[in-house]
Amino acid sequence: MSPSELSLLPKLFWVVVSVVGAIAYGLVIGGIIRKVMARIQGRIGPPVYQPYLDLFKVIFQRTATWHGYMFYLGPVFRAAGAIGLFLLIPVVFGDPRFDNFSFNGDLLMVMYFMFFGCLGMALGAAEGGHPHSVVAITRGLSQMTAYELPFSLAVVAIAAQTGSFSVHQIVAAQQGGVGHWFLFTNPLAAVAAFLAFLGMNMYSPFDIVLAPQEIPIGPPTEYNSAFMSAMMSGRAIFGVAKCVLYMDLFLGGATTILAAIVKVFFIYFWSIFVGAVFPRFRTEQAVRFFLGWPTAAGVAAVLAVMLF
């Protein structure tokens, strides 16, 4: 456990800064993704700030509809979960300003906290009463359970290798050079985790959850207005938080804020590049994919830790 070295008010200040920053960065990444995807497809693409436009447009809608109280709580859970997740992960190694609230829990806490948002999302969407929302949620849950297996294996492998579940310690264990990154010291775990990341990001080819046209964009079918905006910002920070987590687990964390930005970007783009070239998997295909090679890699990683 690393006790906070800052007193409460500066801590809160830096927390607000990093959360706002993360949302901003997440939205920008979203814009970059759209731009990059457009370029890949030979288009010009929207401006990089397009996500901001969309976000504010949504906020500025003049009417809104809601279905019940869970309909409120869905986005609340989603956004709070995403922000909370971000706050549980130390962003910059050794910098108390960007340590956030990571003294609250370790890697296990982070792992489980990820579901907080998904759960809220699912509940809120289900309250909407739209069958397609629920169809999408079932797909999402199926896929989620599947990619969690390789991810769990990777986490176990790393925790076993480090001898701790503390993210701080995991990062600390990777200091001292690129060669110390778990990406290289436990490449099998990294393979498992990064394959799992594809599913975690719900980006093509694992985007059957959202499947526009078939089930109108999935869970948030009924969402609009401020609900929608909370979700959008939640999604933005969630993506960043996941990347920060992967950075801490495999890429040796970050010692400067710049390194964090760069590493997060590259981790995020791993899934974008894959998504750009692969078509969508069906749910059962996705599930079986994750239970196949990624899981094998994870098991191998764990066995490797056990044996060596």
Added chain:
Amino acid sequence: MVDPILLIAVPLGIAFLLPLVDRLGRAASRWVHFLTLVFYTGAAASWALALHKGTVAAKDIITASWPPPVGINLHMGLAEAVILSLAGITGICAALYLVPREEKPSIRSIVLQVLLLAGTAGLTLTRDIFNMFVFLEITSISTFAIVLLGKEKKALEAGFKYMILGGIASVLLLLGIAFLYKTTGTLNMADMAAKLPALFTGGAAAALVFLFVCMVIELKGFPLNGPAIDLYEGVEPGVMALIVGTTLNAVLFAFWKILPLFGGAAWEGVIMTSGMATFVLGNLFATRQKKVRRMLGYSSSAQVGLLVFMLPLLRNHVVTLAALGLLLLNHTLAKASLLWFTGIHEEEEIGGWRGAFANNPLLRILFGASVLAIAGLPPFPGFWGKWYALAGMARSPYAWWILPLLLGSLLEFVYYFRWLKESARGVEPARSEVVPFSLSAPPAIFTAIGLVLGIRALYGPALGVSSQAWLWMWAGGILLAAAFLPERVQAGLSFLAVLLGSILLYSSGALALHTLSGFFTSLVVIGALVFSLARLGIPALHRNYHGLFLLLAGSLLIVLKTDSLLGFFAGWELMTWTSYFLVRQGKKGPAASYLYILFSGAAGFLVLGGLMTAVAGGAVTISGLGALRGNTALWAWILLAAGLAVKVGSWGAHIWAPESYSEAPDVFTPFLSGVISKIPVFAFLAVAAKIALPGVTTTLGTLDPAWVLGWIGGLTAFGMTLLAVFQDDMKKLLAYSSLGQVGYIVLGFAMMSSLGWTAALYHSLNHLLFKGLLFVTIAGVIYRTGTRSLSDLGGLITRMPFSFFAVLIGIITLSGVPPLSGFAGKWLLYQAGIQKGWYLLTALAMFASILAFPYLFKLIHSIFLGQLKREHREIREAPKAVVLSQWILIAGIMLLSVAPGTVLVPIQEAVKAFFGKAAFTTATATELATDLGYFHAMGVMSMVVVLAVIVLAGILFFLPKHTTKVKQLDIVYSGEVPPPPEEIQYAQNFFRPFERAYSPVLLPRVKAFWKSFSESVLSLAEAGRRLYTGDGQTYILYALGVVLFLVLFIFPAPASSSSKAPGGKTGYIVPVPRKARPAEVGVQAPRPGILPGGKAK
């Protein structure tokens, strides 16, 4: 004291006079009959009591003033007195019972009954082998005649076959006596036994074979029991009850008396094998039997086989007389009662028993109690008998015999509880049966005797049944007796009792969390309190519910508090049957509870096996288990672990649980899942831990059984969770979920580390809270909507918001998502796994815990979210009591969420006592840290709450002024007007793609395995029972075959030789040297003879 000879002489004399008395009228003869029986019973019982208390010594009686072996002598000891008291009571009850049952009343039937008792007395008391023959014939002939008392169609046929075989038996006996007399020159049993070794010849060897086969026939041993079983099927059951209570025991005792003649180890083996074969095969064949009385016949044969099996053990002082006596008593009491029941409800086929005694609660209770008694469950005498017998065996070289014994006992469960299952109330209106007093009184008397004896045994100080437990159980008993009260009143009383009991437990300090038993007692108390509170809102389906519930709670307290292994197992079995009856009260409960009791029985026997292994190692108390070492410790541990695995429904043995959980009464299920499933865990902890912990190596070669158990736990967690995803029945879904959760607990315990145990204990409490919450809420939903099917519901959030909130809290806790309390359990478990080095298992557990999300979502969505069905638009919130209990549980969860340390710190203390090592490096109420990780509960909770408030505020701030709550069906539907809610609620095939993805592992292999297993057992039984062809001559051929088999293969005596050499295969081997023989029941040592060769008189 009455001279015991009068037990023979008086009935004989009266019998001779009865035809004359009858001239005064039938009433007169009935009175004479009754008085004779009263005299008989009183005399025998006064002997039994006096001998038991030790105020008189056992008495030898000589007749015609000639001491043995010149004259015939009799002996009155405790065993004789008990058998005769039993015979007397049976005689009275049977007389009462038979009065209305006789087709054409005749004085002769009374005479026959009296003579049967006189014969029983003679057979029991006599110590002369030929005299034994005479009395055997008296009982046989009276049996032959009296079996025609009722409807004679089948009885004639059965009786004739029985007679022919009986004739063969008496011929064999006579032949045996002849050769024995030729060999020893005496007829007195003791004399004969004393002389036989020295004078042994081939003829004597043959004689012993003849004697033995005769006894096999008379005692209905395999395979010569065909006609006897026919008799059970064909004859008036009242008569059979009479025979069971009188002749059967006497013949058994006669066999005991001539047992010293069979001296050798070879004979011992033959007798024990024969008895055990009869026991196991009889029970096996009974499983296939659809005719109730015939089934009882097989059962009788089996039970007597068991007793026969134990005779050599008794002789070798392996088994005490008390144990055997209790078994015999139990068999008589229970079997006679059951036979009487088959007479009251005269349906031949088991299928006709549906709704038997439906409008007669007393008879139903008695019937159930009789089945419990015959199955050897506490508090009935059979339980104690079996335990003492097994304990004796365990300490002896005969320990391996326990295995088939337990197997046979399990088979007994199979058919007796199937009977109970079939006799459950059906949907069709029950037939009204008016049962006259004289028919219902006998079983009532017998059950009462059994109960009184059993409860007295339960009061034994060595069992350590605390007064608290007694308080609960007596409250339950009183409530059971007061079942006529209105349901509401009963529920209130029951709640008050639980409240009072809990307060008493609390004030006596029994709820201290830092001890294991205190911790689990707290679980029981929480469960009992909350769920009986919820029960106030949801009426029980059945009037016996409340009493049984208190009994169950009491039995749990026994298990938790006792230090004696016997007390522990008694509590365990009490728990088994009380919960069985509670499960049975559900609508489809009978079928589900049948599986429940079968697997619980199996688990019980596994535990018993484990305990017996411990007993073999010299342990008597739980705290003494720590002294076990080596293989004893290992096997005790393994057996106990296996019992635990079955009882908690681990993967492979789980098929019983979903049905039981889902079919049990809705408000009982939370108790079943939250509390009862923890008791095996406690048992394992309290018992197994002591064995394995103190530095005992418990590995089978390189294989660590704990590791195996860990994998079982992990696979259970995984497999059950996966199966839960596909359930449509919400209770079944939660049932699978419970199994999976208990899988984690098992995994935690298997780790055998302080962290693992802490995790498991914490998860036990947590599971009680959240699964109780879920089940209680679901019960409320079911109560309001009347359906358990998820696809019938939807959108209830608007109608039942409190219930929704409760389920929401429940599923978040279950999923282990922070900030609620479920997380801490998962957190501990994974760290324990990593610490232990079980990495793959840890990952599997993680995966399993995430697999829970789909079903949790399914649960909450299908009930509360989505579209409200039209028929549910007027549904009200669950009853107030249910909501209140929900809030109590939610409060508990919240406390644990914010401050898990309040519970974890005491748990750490409890676990430290075993491992000497603290689980945590830091542990305060809100903050925990181990070597591996850390977790600040309060911090996470406050972070989440603050963030949620901020986000909510943001949303509210940014929402437009005009925000409309749309109506239910205003959803995006491609511009269409949506069809009715029933059609657009997504509930069918909920996780179809998921199912497709996992299809290879979803094949019902386990079910198929158990199905084929049970089918093969049944077909084995089917094949086996073809042995009983129904042809009288075949049976005789069998008898001959057995004689020849024994002669040719077991005792290939060179018949012509008159070798006197002891030893060798045919020789006469001196029985195992015995210590001082307390409570002498055996044959007297030969008195100083008056014969040539002996000392002069």
Added chain:
Amino acid sequence: MDDKIVKPEPPLGGPPQGSRPHAPVGDGCFLGEEMKPQAPSYKEALARIKNWFRANSLWVMAYGTGCGAIELRPLATARFDMERLGIAMRPTPRQSNVLIVSGYLAVKSLKRVIRSYEQMPSPKWIVALGSCTINGGMYWDSYNTINRLDLYLPVDVYINGCMPRPEALVAGFQELMRRIKKGEADGWRHYMENLDWYKENQKKIITDWDLPEYNW
């Protein structure tokens, strides 16, 4: 840019006398935006900013009613790339701002279009494509297509042609964006204010009316 951009006139005859200024305001009315133009300047400035955001993030309801829908597709391709204008397809009306009525509208489709339109949150705009929406086009005498869309729904931008090419569509969108920025595209408000009249017209042609009144 041959295609003429038609500014919609008030519907023929105007709202009938006596029609209420509001649609029935009950539980489920979406109506409620402020009725008068913004007076105070900061609000006006805010409105301008809002409109700018709205104009640059048009989410189109992905709903093709007629043959014109085929011309919508190329908009997403590399050649025309509507995304560069911030235009995106949304599959759900709850999140869409623009409804494109792409061609002839059968009475049966009209029902769905009306329903979808009503489910969209305000502000929302209708872009009508092709001559069929103006006067029935080649289906002018068909028994089951409507001839004039603006009798039933308020149209903000017409794009004529049979069918208009994607270039025309882009131009139409740009016109829409311009109008939005200027605050002129207020067909949704027109619809709200004259709901009774619209409903009357709708019910006249849709004989098997089983739609609820605006909301339920």
Added chain:
Amino acid sequence: MDITMVYIGTALALVLVGLGGVLLKRNILKMVLALDIVETGVNLLLIGIGYTPGREAPIVDKTSFFADRAKETVNAANLVDPVPQALVLTAIVIGLGTTALMLSYVIRLYAQKKTLDIREFGRLKW
């Protein structure tokens, strides 16, 4: 080969014959009779067992039997064993009782089924 062996042999042969009858005859009346034969054989065996060639029946009706007239002791070596004879007496009567009962069963069985074939009485089985 002394005469006792003949008695014993005959007795056992009777037992065998009787058993054969019980096992092979289908007629229940004959079975009952066969059983009677078995019993007779056993009774004969009992007598044979007590028999010693050259000794007299155990009725002390002559003073010559006495070993000591004053003490009234008898020279046992002159008498055959009286015990089996007493046993036989009892066994016969018991056999009679059994047989009587069996015969009455036969009567009832015949009344019920109008047949004496044992194979017809196999309804209760398995």
Added chain:
Amino acid sequence: MKQVLAILALLVLAFLFAGLVPMASKPGNGAVGDYYATHGIADNRGSNLVTSIVVNYRGLDTLGEVTVLFLSVMGVGFILRRREGTPKYSPVPASPILNTGANLLFGSILLLGAYIFVHGHLTPGGGFQGGSVIASGVLLLILARRDRELSHDLLAWLESLSGFGYALVGLVGLVVAGSFLANKGVLPLGTWNRLFSAGVIPIIYILIGLKVGAELSTLLDIMIREPAPEGGGH
């Protein structure tokens, strides 16, 4: 199949029995037998040692034996009890010659029987034998005088009282001599080889004789009067 097995089993059994013959035919008395032979007279003064054994030494056996007989009467009566609706036995009168002869013989048979059981302690025979003889007389009567019914009352009284008397005598022994069915000390044993000797043995044998006679008669009566099942006869 079954038959073959049965024959096979019998053959094997025959071998077994053959092996047993030499053992069973060894000369010599059993130890108890020797005791009875040696001390029987001294103990009971009954010349017939078998009677001494039957009635005294092993009196309990005999009580049981009597009981068995009584039981079989009761049993047979019970089994053959008349059901509702069965036709009553209809006798066919026999010829006068038979009647007369039977009447004549009956008295002497009765006398012979009585002789046998009265002298049971002296000569071969005893209560059972005498009783059987009496019963054969009754059988003769039953067969010859089919028009007459036996006096069931008489038989019943005889049966019950004699049986009860036997038990009573046993109890007297218990009270007087301290053990059930005792002989010594109940009545004077008298002199060897006299009619009035052997204590209670003759009394018991008389009771047995009466009882056996009555019982066998009843037995025969019951069995004979069992109505013929339809379609059959006897």
